[in-house]
Amino acid sequence: MQELKTYTEQLEREIEQLDLPQSPANLYDPLRYFMSIGGKRMRPILTLLGTQLFGKNPSSALHAALSVEVFHNFTLIHDDIMDEAPLRRNKETVHKKWNLSIAILSGDVLFVKAYQLLAMQEHRHLPELLDLFNKTAIEVCEGQQLDMDFEKRNDVSIPEYIEMIRLKTSVLLGCALEMGAIIADASATDRKNLYEFGQHLGIAFQIQDDILDLYADPDKFGKQVGGDVIADKKTLLKLKAEELADPIQREVLRQLEKETDHTAKVKHTRELYTLMGVREACEAEMKEHYDFAMQSLQAIHVNLDDKAPLITLADYLMNREH
Amino acid sequence: MQELKTYTEQLEREIEQLDLPQSPANLYDPLRYFMSIGGKRMRPILTLLGTQLFGKNPSSALHAALSVEVFHNFTLIHDDIMDEAPLRRNKETVHKKWNLSIAILSGDVLFVKAYQLLAMQEHRHLPELLDLFNKTAIEVCEGQQLDMDFEKRNDVSIPEYIEMIRLKTSVLLGCALEMGAIIADASATDRKNLYEFGQHLGIAFQIQDDILDLYADPDKFGKQVGGDVIADKKTLLKLKAEELADPIQREVLRQLEKETDHTAKVKHTRELYTLMGVREACEAEMKEHYDFAMQSLQAIHVNLDDKAPLITLADYLMNREH
Numbered sequence: 001m002q003e004l005k006t007y008t009e010q011l012e013r014e015i016e017q018l019d020l021p022q023s024p025a026n027l028y029d030p031l032r033y034f035m036s037i038g039g040k041r042m043r044p045i046l047t048l049l050g051t052q053l054f055g056k057n058p059s060s061a062l063h064a065a066l067s068v069e070v071f072h073n074f075t076l077i078h079d080d081i082m083d084e085a086p087l088r089r090n091k092e093t094v095h096k097k098w099n100l101s102i103a104i105l106s107g108d109v110l111f112v113k114a115y116q117l118l119a120m121q122e123h124r125h126l127p128e129l130l131d132l133f134n135k136t137a138i139e140v141c142e143g144q145q146l147d148m149d150f151e152k153r154n155d156v157s158i159p160e161y162i163e164m165i166r167l168k169t170s171v172l173l174g175c176a177l178e179m180g181a182i183i184a185d186a187s188a189t190d191r192k193n194l195y196e197f198g199q200h201l202g203i204a205f206q207i208q209d210d211i212l213d214l215y216a217d218p219d220k221f222g223k224q225v226g227g228d229v230i231a232d233k234k235t236l237l238k239l240k241a242e243e244l245a246d247p248i249q250r251e252v253l254r255q256l257e258k259e260t261d262h263t264a265k266v267k268h269t270r271e272l273y274t275l276m277g278v279r280e281a282c283e284a285e286m287k288e289h290y291d292f293a294m295q296s297l298q299a300i301h302v303n304l305d306d307k308a309p310l311i312t313l314a315d316y317l318m319n320r321e322h
Numbered sequence: 323m324q325e326l327k328t329y330t331e332q333l334e335r336e337i338e339q340l341d342l343p344q345s346p347a348n349l350y351d352p353l354r355y356f357m358s359i360g361g362k363r364m365r366p367i368l369t370l371l372g373t374q375l376f377g378k379n380p381s382s383a384l385h386a387a388l389s390v391e392v393f394h395n396f397t398l399i400h401d402d403i404m405d406e407a408p409l410r411r412n413k414e415t416v417h418k419k420w421n422l423s424i425a426i427l428s429g430d431v432l433f434v435k436a437y438q439l440l441a442m443q444e445h446r447h448l449p450e451l452l453d454l455f456n457k458t459a460i461e462v463c464e465g466q467q468l469d470m471d472f473e474k475r476n477d478v479s480i481p482e483y484i485e486m487i488r489l490k491t492s493v494l495l496g497c498a499l500e501m502g503a504i505i506a507d508a509s510a511t512d513r514k515n516l517y518e519f520g521q522h523l524g525i526a527f528q529i530q531d532d533i534l535d536l537y538a539d540p541d542k543f544g545k546q547v548g549g550d551v552i553a554d555k556k557t558l559l560k561l562k563a564e565e566l567a568d569p570i571q572r573e574v575l576r577q578l579e580k581e582t583d584h585t586a587k588v589k590h591t592r593e594l595y596t597l598m599g600v601r602e603a604c605e606a607e608m609k610e611h612y613d614f615a616m617q618s619l620q621a622i623h624v625n626l627d628d629k630a631p632l633i634t635l636a637d638y639l640m641n642r643e644h
Contacts, residue, residue: 027467078430082423101404101470104426108400108433109463112456115437119452126448130441134434141431145349148423 003309004316007048007058011041014066018113030094030106031113035073037091042317043176044069049309050180050194053302060122061183064129067117068176070110071133075140077107082148121183128182136175143168150234158239162203162285170202193296197310200293205317207286210235212322214270215279220321226266232257240281241273249276290318325631326638329370329380333363336388340435352416352428353435357395359413364639365498366391371631372502372516375624382444383505386451389439390498392432393455397462399429404470443505450504458497465490472556480561484525484607492524515618519632522615527639529608532557534644536592537601542643548588554579562603563595571598612640 015035020028044065048058079085080093081103087093095103118129146164150156174195181191212221213228214237228235245253252272259265273279293314297307337357342350366387370380401407402415403425409415417425440451468486472478496517503513534543535550536559550557567575574594581587595601615636619629 024464024467024471026471027464078426081426100422102467104400104403105463105467105470108430109460111430111433112459112463115452116456116460119449119456123449126452127441127445130437130448130452134438134441137434138431138438141427141434142346142349145346145424145427148427149346149348 004045004313007045008041011044011048011065011069014062015041015069018066018070020113026098026102027106027109030077030098030102031110033097034077034088034094034106034110035070037089039073039089041069042313043072043172045313046173046176046198047180047183049313050177051184052180053194053300053306053310054181054184054186054190055302055306056184058180061180063117063120064179064183065176067114067133068172068179070117071114071137072172074107074110074114075144077103077110079144081107082144125182129179132175132178132182136171139167139171140169143171156234156239158236158243158285161234161236161239165206166199166203169206170199173202173205174199187301190300190302193299196296197293197300200289200296201314201317204286204289204293207236207282207289208318208320210237211279211282211286212320213237214266214273217321222322226262226269229266229269230262236282236285237273237278240285241276241278244276244278244281290314326367326635329367330363333366333370333387333391336384337363337391340388340392342435348420348424349428349431352399352420352424353432355419356399356410356416356428356432357392359411361395361411363391364635365394365494367635368495368498368520369502369505371635372499373506374502375516375622375628375632376503376506376508376512377624377628378506380502383502385439385442386501386505387498389436389455390494390501392439393436393459394494396429396432396436397466399425399432401466403429404466447504451501454497454500454504458493461489461493462491465493478556478561480558480565480607483556483558483561487528488521488525491528492521495524495527496520509623512622512624515621518618519615519622522611522618523636523639526608526611526615529558529604529611530640530642532559533601533604533608534642535559536588536595539643544644548584548591551588551591552584558604558607559595559600562607563598563600566598566600566603612636 018035020031022028047061047065047068051061052058076088077094080088081095081100085093086096093103094106098106114133118133119126121129143164143166146160147168150161150164175198177198178191178195181194186194210228213235214226216225218225224230227233228237232238241253242250249272256265256269256272259268294311297310297314300307340357342353344350369383369387369390373383374380398410399416402410403417403422407415408418415425416428420428436455440455441448443451465486465488468482469490472483472486497520499520500513500517503516508516532550535557536548538547540547546552549555550559554560563575564572571594578587578591578594581590616633619632619636622629
C-alpha cells in the first residue's frame with residue numbers, strides 16, 4: 001500500500017502543476033477548482049501500475065495516466081449537469097458554483113486537455129493509445145446515455161444493467177491499465193488480459209457500490225445509507241429484488257416505493273431484501289466478475305511477485321467500507 | 323468553382339456514410355440529424371485544398387477534412403445550448419428537438435468522433451495533426467468563453483473583439499488548411515503561411531458577417547436584416563460606432579438602443595452608421611485582414627496556378643451577399 005500512496009502523492013503534485021492558463025478566468029478557474037477537489041485518483045494509478053507490471057518505469061506513463069484522470073473529471077463535470085447534482089465530493093458542482101454554459105465549455109476544454117496529455121507520450125505509441133482512448137471515450141458516453149434511458153424504463157434486465165455499468169464506468173479502468181501495458185510494449189495477449197482484469201474489477205467495484213449503499217456501516221460510509229433506495233434508483237439490488245420476489249413480495253416492494261418516511265423505507269427495504277436473499281445474489285454476481293478479473297490477471301506472463309500491487313489494489317477496492 | 327462543387331458533393335456523401343451506430347438511439351439519432359442539416363462544408367474543403375495546393379492527392383486528407391467538419395458541428399451543438407438558440411439553419415437545434423442532456427452528451431460523442439477520424443490519417447502525421455488540432459480546439463473554446471464574457475461587459479475594445487473572433491472562428495480555418503499542408507508534407511514556412519491565410523481570411527469573413535447583418539440586400543440575405551442591431555449584439559459595427567461617435571451621436575446611439583419599434587431601430591441605426599462612416603471603417607478593417615491573408619498565400623512556394631482554387635474560394639467568401 002505504501003507504493004500506492006507514493007503514486008497518489010506524485011499524481012496529486014502533477015495535477016496541481018497541470019498547465020492551465022489564467023485567462024479566460026471563467027473557463028479555467030472552474031477546472032482548477034474541480035481538479036483540486038480530489039477523488040481516489042484510482043484510474044491514473046492503474047495506468048502507472050500497468051506499465052510497472054511489465055518491468056518498465058511507471059514515470060514513462062505519467063502523461064497517459066494524467067490524461068485518464070483528466071478525462072474522468074471531464075465526464076464528471078458533464079454528468080453532474082445531466083444528473084442535476086448540486087454536490088460532488090461534498091463540494092458544489094461546476095454548474096452550481098458557476099453556471100450551465102461554463103460547466104459545458106470548461107468540460108469541453110478539459111476533454112481537449114486529456115488529448116493534449118496523451119499526445120505527450122512517445123509518438124510510436126500514439127496510434128494504439130488513441131484508438132483505445134477514443135473507443136473507451138465513446139463507450140463511456142454510451143453508458144451515460146443508457147443510464148439516463150434506463151431511469152425512464154421499467155423493463156431493464158440485469159444483463160442490460162451490467163452492460164450499462166460496464167460501459168459507463170468499467171471500460172475506463174480497463175483502458176487505464178491497458179494504456180500502461182501499451183507504453184510498456186506488452187504483448188497483445190497480455191494487454192487484452194490486463195484490460196479484462198480492469199474491466200471486470202470495475203464491474204465488481206460498481207456492484208459493490210450498489211451493495212454498500214444499503215448495507216454499509218453508517219459510521220464508516222461517509223454518506224447517507226440507503227440513498228439509492230430513497231431515490232428509487234435502479235441498482236442491481238433493486239433489479240435482483242424484482243427478479244427474486246414472489247407476487248406478495250412484489251406487492252410489498254410497490255408499497256415501499258410509495259413510503260414517504262425515509263428511515264422506515266430504508267429499514268423495511270433492507271429487511272425484505274435480506275429475507276429474499278438479494279444481498280447474497282448480488283454478492284454472487286460481484287464475485288463472478290471479481291474471479292474473472294483475477295483469472296485474467298493470473299494469465300498475464302509476468303512473475304506473481306510483480307502482480308502483487310494490482311492484487312493489493314483489487315483487495316482494497318473489494319473490501320472497502322465506503 | 324466546379325472543383326469546389328465536386329468536393330462539396332464528395333464530402334456530403336462521406337458525411338452521410340459516417341459510421342454512427344443505431345444504439346443508443348438517443349445518442350446517435352441527434353447526430354445523424356444534425357450532421358445532415360448541412361452548412362457550406364467550407365472547413366473540410368479547405369483541408370482538401372490545402373493538400374492539393376502542394377501537388378498531393380486531396381483524397382489522402384479526407385479523414386482529416388471530415389474530422390474538422392465533425393469538430394465544427396460538435397461546437398455548434400454545444401454553442402446552441404449556451405446561446406439558447408432554438409434554430410440552426412432553420413431547423414430545430416438538438417437541445418430543443420431532444421433535450422439538454424442529450425445535446426451535451428451527443429456533442430461529446432461527436433467530439434470523440436472527430437479524434438477517431440483524425441487518427442485514421444497516416445500515423446507519421448499524427449503527432450503534428452494532433453498538436454495543431456488540440457491547440458485549435460482549446461482556442462475555439464476560449465473564443466466562445468470570451469464571446470459570452472463580452473456580452474456582459476460594456477468596455478470591450480476593438481482589438482479584444484478581433485481577438486475573440488480570431489479564436490472563436492478563424493483559427494479553425496487556419497487549422498483546416500494547415501492540416502492539409504501537413505498531410506502534403508509541406509515545409510514549416512509554407513504551413514505557417516497557409517495557416518495565416520486561413521486565419522486572416524476567417525477574420526475578414528467574420529467582419530463581413532457583421533457588415534452583412536445591417537447592409538445586406540434583404541432579397542438575397544435569407545434572414546432578417548439588422549438582427550444583430552435588434553438584439554443589441556456587440557459586433558464590430560457597434561464597437562466602431564462607439565469609437566467614432568461624438569457626444570451627440572453617442573446620445574442618439576443610447577436612445578436607439580431603447581427603441582422598441584424594430585423596423586425604425588434598424589433603419590435609424592443604419593442611417594446614423596452611414597453618416598458616421600461606420601461601414602467604411604469596418605470595410606477598411608476587413609480589407610486589412612484580407613490583404614494580409616492574400617500576402618500570406620502569395621508567399622507560399624508553389625505556382626500561382628496552383629493557388630487559383632484558394633483565390634477563387636477567398637473571392638467567393640468576400641463577395642457573398644448572405
